[in-house]
Amino acid sequence: MKRNQLNHFFTQLLLVASFLAMVAPAQSLGFSGKVQRVYTPPPDSVERKAILDAMRAELQKQHNLDVAFVVREMKVSGGWAWVHTMPRSKDGGSRYEDFSALLRKTDGRWRVVEIPCTEPDNPECIDNPDYFSKLLDRFPGLPASILPAGTPER
Structure with missing residues (x-):
């Protein structure tokens, strides 16, 4: 027994x-019930161009720079993108500080929703260990899986 x-x-x-x-x-799973995979749009794809164009417009607006990007990291999932780039002048002669951004696709368009500050010793900037946790708190629905390695999962 x-x-x-x-x-x-x-x-x-x-x-x-x-x-x-x-x-x-x-x-x-997202609200649609579909698994949201993380991917990097291939070079020369329409999606990658749209994401980089949104970032380029932001640099143009803030700093009057017309740049080309060397992409160090681009992760996309569920209408969100995290991108880390090294901007350069279009002729390649000038290089600028690394530029990262969080983007959200709304109404069919990619928009920059957050540009992390890079000031040393500023608790609100990207070098603060809590930066990405706070970012996840500020943007409900943001998948932690697109953020840089070492970001705490929610």
Whole structure:
């Protein structure tokens, strides 16, 4: 009789484990019910160009710079993008400070929603260990998976 009880226990345990294995990935589901994968749009793609054009317009507006970007990192998921670039003049003669931005796609357009400050010792800037946690708090729905490595998951 004990063997039957033990078999029953392990069967129940296996069922619970199987259920949890199916439910746990639901945390990565968006409101649409689709898994939101993280990807990098390929060079010369329409999406990559639209993201970089939004960043380029922001630099033009803030600093009157017309730049080309060397992309160090670009992660996109669920209508959000995190991009880290090294801007240069279009002729390649001038290089500027690294430029990172968080973008959101709304109404079919990519828009810059956050440009992290880079001032040393400023608790609101990107070098602060809590910067990305605060960013996740400020932007509900932002997938932590697009943020740089080492960012705490929510």
